[in-house]
Amino acid sequence: MARPDSGEAPREHAPLPDYAEEVLALVERIPPGRVMSYGAIADWLGHGGPRQVGAVMSRYGGAVGWHRVVAAAGRPPLCHEGQALRMLRAEGTPLRGNRVDMARAAWHPHEDASAAEA
């Protein structure tokens, strides 16, 4: 069984679309208590768009912290918002009613390489 590929995260046994690998890899980097918007992910990847990120999450999001991905307005996925809000709250994510306080919870990959701030 020769598999020339190595180094990929064994989160899925089947070959994922290139875009899905990038999205899932970034979603898994989101620390607890923080969230990222679909648009922010697409922007960080440098290509695609918020719709593409959402489309990937709908198919493969179940393997990652999908609840840490919210809309730019701070509202979690419309399909399971109650479920997501509960998990976000359990992680200590700053919520504001049924919406995430993006002003405090918005995370960016750059922060991970720049130590923690106040």
Added chain:
DNA sequence: AATTTGACGACCG
């Protein structure tokens, strides 16, 4: 190969 979908974003009223 073409069309439709999709866990959205920004804009408008």
Added chain:
DNA sequence: TCGGTCGCCAAAT
């Protein structure tokens, strides 16, 4: 603040 509309771009059918 809320609801409706158009646009985006890759994946699935």
